[in-house]
Amino acid sequence: MGVDQELTGSAGESDLSDLDAFFESTRDERLVDFLDLLRIPSIGTLPEHAGDVRATAQFIADRLEAMGFEHVEVSPTGGHPIVYADWLHAEGAPTVVLYAHYDVQPVDPLDLWQRPPFDPVVEGGRVYARGAADDKCHVYVHLWAARAWLETRGRLPVNLKIVFEGEEESGSDHFEPWIVANRERLAADLAVISDTGFFEGNHPAITIGLRGLLYTQIDVRGPKLDVHSGSFGGNIQNPANALATIVARLKNDDGSIAVPRFYDEVRPLTERDRDEYERMPFDEHSFIEQHGLHSLFGVPEFSPLERRGSRPTLDVNGIWSGFQGAGSKTIIPAEAHAKISCRLVADMDPESTYERLREFIMQVAPPGVDVTVSKLNEGMWSLTPIDHPATQAAAACLEEVFGEAPLYLREGGSIPAGATFANVLGLPVVLFGFTQPDDQIHAPNENVRLDNLDGGLRVVVRYWQRLAQTEL
Amino acid sequence: MGVDQELTGSAGESDLSDLDAFFESTRDERLVDFLDLLRIPSIGTLPEHAGDVRATAQFIADRLEAMGFEHVEVSPTGGHPIVYADWLHAEGAPTVVLYAHYDVQPVDPLDLWQRPPFDPVVEGGRVYARGAADDKCHVYVHLWAARAWLETRGRLPVNLKIVFEGEEESGSDHFEPWIVANRERLAADLAVISDTGFFEGNHPAITIGLRGLLYTQIDVRGPKLDVHSGSFGGNIQNPANALATIVARLKNDDGSIAVPRFYDEVRPLTERDRDEYERMPFDEHSFIEQHGLHSLFGVPEFSPLERRGSRPTLDVNGIWSGFQGAGSKTIIPAEAHAKISCRLVADMDPESTYERLREFIMQVAPPGVDVTVSKLNEGMWSLTPIDHPATQAAAACLEEVFGEAPLYLREGGSIPAGATFANVLGLPVVLFGFTQPDDQIHAPNENVRLDNLDGGLRVVVRYWQRLAQTEL
Numbered sequence: 001m002g003v004d005q006e007l008t009g010s011a012g013e014s015d016l017s018d019l020d021a022f023f024e025s026t027r028d029e030r031l032v033d034f035l036d037l038l039r040i041p042s043i044g045t046l047p048e049h050a051g052d053v054r055a056t057a058q059f060i061a062d063r064l065e066a067m068g069f070e071h072v073e074v075s076p077t078g079g080h081p082i083v084y085a086d087w088l089h090a091e092g093a094p095t096v097v098l099y100a101h102y103d104v105q106p107v108d109p110l111d112l113w114q115r116p117p118f119d120p121v122v123e124g125g126r127v128y129a130r131g132a133a134d135d136k137c138h139v140y141v142h143l144w145a146a147r148a149w150l151e152t153r154g155r156l157p158v159n160l161k162i163v164f165e166g167e168e169e170s171g172s173d174h175f176e177p178w179i180v181a182n183r184e185r186l187a188a189d190l191a192v193i194s195d196t197g198f199f200e201g202n203h204p205a206i207t208i209g210l211r212g213l214l215y216t217q218i219d220v221r222g223p224k225l226d227v228h229s230g231s232f233g234g235n236i237q238n239p240a241n242a243l244a245t246i247v248a249r250l251k252n253d254d255g256s257i258a259v260p261r262f263y264d265e266v267r268p269l270t271e272r273d274r275d276e277y278e279r280m281p282f283d284e285h286s287f288i289e290q291h292g293l294h295s296l297f298g299v300p301e302f303s304p305l306e307r308r309g310s311r312p313t314l315d316v317n318g319i320w321s322g323f324q325g326a327g328s329k330t331i332i333p334a335e336a337h338a339k340i341s342c343r344l345v346a347d348m349d350p351e352s353t354y355e356r357l358r359e360f361i362m363q364v365a366p367p368g369v370d371v372t373v374s375k376l377n378e379g380m381w382s383l384t385p386i387d388h389p390a391t392q393a394a395a396a397c398l399e400e401v402f403g404e405a406p407l408y409l410r411e412g413g414s415i416p417a418g419a420t421f422a423n424v425l426g427l428p429v430v431l432f433g434f435t436q437p438d439d440q441i442h443a444p445n446e447n448v449r450l451d452n453l454d455g456g457l458r459v460v461v462r463y464w465q466r467l468a469q470t471e472l
Numbered sequence: 473m474g475v476d477q478e479l480t481g482s483a484g485e486s487d488l489s490d491l492d493a494f495f496e497s498t499r500d501e502r503l504v505d506f507l508d509l510l511r512i513p514s515i516g517t518l519p520e521h522a523g524d525v526r527a528t529a530q531f532i533a534d535r536l537e538a539m540g541f542e543h544v545e546v547s548p549t550g551g552h553p554i555v556y557a558d559w560l561h562a563e564g565a566p567t568v569v570l571y572a573h574y575d576v577q578p579v580d581p582l583d584l585w586q587r588p589p590f591d592p593v594v595e596g597g598r599v600y601a602r603g604a605a606d607d608k609c610h611v612y613v614h615l616w617a618a619r620a621w622l623e624t625r626g627r628l629p630v631n632l633k634i635v636f637e638g639e640e641e642s643g644s645d646h647f648e649p650w651i652v653a654n655r656e657r658l659a660a661d662l663a664v665i666s667d668t669g670f671f672e673g674n675h676p677a678i679t680i681g682l683r684g685l686l687y688t689q690i691d692v693r694g695p696k697l698d699v700h701s702g703s704f705g706g707n708i709q710n711p712a713n714a715l716a717t718i719v720a721r722l723k724n725d726d727g728s729i730a731v732p733r734f735y736d737e738v739r740p741l742t743e744r745d746r747d748e749y750e751r752m753p754f755d756e757h758s759f760i761e762q763h764g765l766h767s768l769f770g771v772p773e774f775s776p777l778e779r780r781g782s783r784p785t786l787d788v789n790g791i792w793s794g795f796q797g798a799g800s801k802t803i804i805p806a807e808a809h810a811k812i813s814c815r816l817v818a819d820m821d822p823e824s825t826y827e828r829l830r831e832f833i834m835q836v837a838p839p840g841v842d843v844t845v846s847k848l849n850e851g852m853w854s855l856t857p858i859d860h861p862a863t864q865a866a867a868a869c870l871e872e873v874f875g876e877a878p879l880y881l882r883e884g885g886s887i888p889a890g891a892t893f894a895n896v897l898g899l900p901v902v903l904f905g906f907t908q909p910d911d912q913i914h915a916p917n918e919n920v921r922l923d924n925l926d927g928g929l930r931v932v933v934r935y936w937q938r939l940a941q942t943e944l
Contacts, residue, residue, distance in 0.1 A: 224764030230885025233785035237769040240788035248720030292696030297709040297840035313705035316712035323790035328687040368769030413702025
């Protein structure tokens with residue numbers, strides 16, 4: 001669906017036609033500015049692009065400074081900087097921490113790009129470039145939405161604290177420490193994160209749920225060194241066979257997890273939840289095609305979207321032992337290793353889930369080898385109620401601009417910033433953005449729909465206005 | 473036990489005191505010659521040592537030529553050469569193909585050697601050097617045993633066809649093709665292989681059995697590319713989990729193999745077999761210590777030696793999938809792979825064993841992934857009857873020289889030459905040699921007992937004599 005271009009009359013209680021007119025009159029300038037942002041190859045994972053990442057941060061800081069933000073800072077983190085800025089003159093109105101990220105994914109395989117990834121082109125209503133959808137379009141939308149208010153009205157309806165990250169694609173290692181260190185100046189009523197998008201078919205959406213993570217490693221050790229499979233085969237436990245046995249015992253044939261009490265705290269789906277899932281059109285066949293999957297496979301009592309959004313998982317992320325080359329080498333390996341992670345949903349506790357998993361692994365481990373389990377990583381799930389006033393305000397703006405009530409999504413993955421804002425700052429989190437599933441995020445020929453961004457600008461200016469009138 | 477130095481009186485029907493005297497009088501010369509052979513770093517796997525491998529072949533060929541062997545040849549194979557020579561003037565006596573190998577293992581880790589590996593030293597009755605035990609001592613023993621006959625008596629009691637390999641430690645890739653190509657000139661009555669040794673505790677032994685091999689690979693494929701474990705977890709079959717399930721199903725908890733009909737053709741142990749195994753002293757504790765094992769583990773109905781010599785195995789030699797680095801990467805891998813091999817015993821057929829394994833894997837493979845199984849390698853088991861006259865002749869000589877009836881060993885591994893001589897040339901194979909289990913074969917500080925070699929020389933000269941009087 002497209003944007004309702006005629007809709008300029010009402011934005012909550014106020015007439016925002018002057019802001020909409022500003023967007024019309026700055027159309028060319030906005031596009032040039034967006035393309036300039038896309039031209040800087042801010043690939044955060046590649047050390048040789050560290051200067052580009054920094055230049056992008058400075059590009060954004062300069063614009064925030066120019067439009068009247070204060071305390072503008074390219075703030076060091078130990079890794080790539082965070083761009084911070086605030087505008088805090090909306091007395092009595094809510095304060096919003098606003099998140100997007102300005103770093104981008106690497107571009108390989110380069111030969112699959114139809115145009116160079118940092119030489120953006122506009123074609124068929126879309127802008128093609130690395131970062132066009134993930135996540136520079138949201139940096140662009142928020143910069144220009146704020147500028148529309150500040151240039152047209154000389155003010156913002158809410159207090160904004162901008163936190164644009166430069167390490168999202170490389171692990172966000174320094175993000176949470178920076179948030180902790182800046183906890184006091186980040187005091188706010190709400191966090192808004194723009195790093196998600198619409199549902200398949202370009203249906204407007206708000207992401208209300210993210211899964212948490214528990215990431216573990218199993219190490220199995222047998223003989224001190226690899227030994228000859230002829231001389232020792234039949235007389236010792238093979239660490240790789242033992243590891244396979246452990247891994248196999250963690251799940252049942254139907255895909256469910258066999259760890260006792262694993263599901264004990266999982267919040268059951270309500271009627272309302274299942275109704276929301278029902279509303280979402282889901283085409284299994286095209287989903288399989290689009291993502292190059294073999295087929296779908298999962299616990300049969302739940303639909304694919306329910307399994308993604310509301311059920312925990314257990315997956316091997318990596319496994320290795322012994323000989324991996326071409327041909328044959330006749331050893332019994334000395335050790336075997338697996339990375340195994342779980343996605344967690346409301347109301348699971350990462351710590352007790354880890355304990356149950358560890359205990360079960362030790363219990364099913366075959367004799368004749370040493371088995372250790374360790375936790376590498378964990379992250380909380382998050383779930384913002386649909387009827388939270390900040391969620392409902394966003395929904396109203398999306399419906400007003402895009403002509404369609406948004407869907408409420410629960411994503412299968414995690415956005416570290418979401419958990420950090422919820423856990424460190426204690427804020428409700430609203431996640432919305434304007435990309436959509438065929439934007440080729442992380443892949444060659446990444447792109448974004450310009451009409452979605454036009455609509456996005458109108459949604460955001462309305463959202464600040466509406467939040468000013470909302471009791472959070 | 474030591475060698476009976478007094479025993480010079482009888483060797484079958486003949487008095488071999490003149491040969492024993494030759495060994496006494498050449499003691500210094502023999503040692504110098506052995507050390508010279510050990511000094512050439514004939515590491516077959518390292519291309520930079522190809523010249524040394526060739527020089528070693530020439531060293532041996534020169535000695536064979538000098539003592540009166542004919543058709544002496546450093547024969548090209550496509551890899552490292554085979555040293556061929558024959559002496560065929562023992563009319564009416566049996567013809568023996570005699571095998572040893574002159575290449576050696578690499579020396580790393582070099583820092584664990586107490587002396588440089590190619591600068592041999594004699595200490596405490598042992599010679600220390602890479603290749604001292606595996607397998608240059610047998611090249612040395614056979615060269616000097618033949619020379620003792622030729623220099624003392626001007627003849628050998630049997631016809632000898634010498635085949636000394638230069639690629640045993642690097643896979644014997646060109647050995648079988650060379651044997652096939654030279655099948656006619658290798659016509660013989662018996663093959664003698666010297667690349668094995670005594671039993672734990674330095675008890676004389678003859679190796680009568682070797683296990684065969686079936687080496688396979690399982691490939692499991694799911695999504696076209698690695699996918700995000702958050703977005704897809706719970707909705708697709710994980711190839712690594714699926715592979716673990718397959719591997720786990722191949723074996724039972726007691727270590728036995730779960731593949732239907734896997735054991736159908738396995739030759740049961742007779743009373744005589746079990747008695748032979750009973751004769752062998754086996755100290756489980758010191759075996760575990762010596763080889764750095766965790767503990768022993770195997771099918772409880774069989775003893776460790778029975779499991780090694782007379783029972784088939786199934787082991788993972790390598791397994792790999794997805795992320796293997798430090799830290800956490802949240803993917804569901806696109807594919808997963810395992811190398812799985814079986815050791816085969818009499819009377820198993822590699823081909824039908826492979827079919828049963830493949831069929832079972834396909835049957836237990838979970839849904840939602842593509843599974844393929846392929847055969848990478850196979851080799852026949854071999855088992856020479858204890859009461860074969862060539863075995864009994866060797867046993868008599870060992871007992872005569874070392875004062876103790878030999879044990880009859882079934883090794884867990886394979887010696888490619890054994891299967892080749894049996895299958896290509898159709899020969900009975902006798903395997904005996906004079907090293908022993910604490911010689912540090914393939915490890916730093918490899919060494920060999922000089923008294924074992926002295927005894928070995930006397931065994932070999934007697935063996936040729938006794939074979940001349942034996943109906944094969």
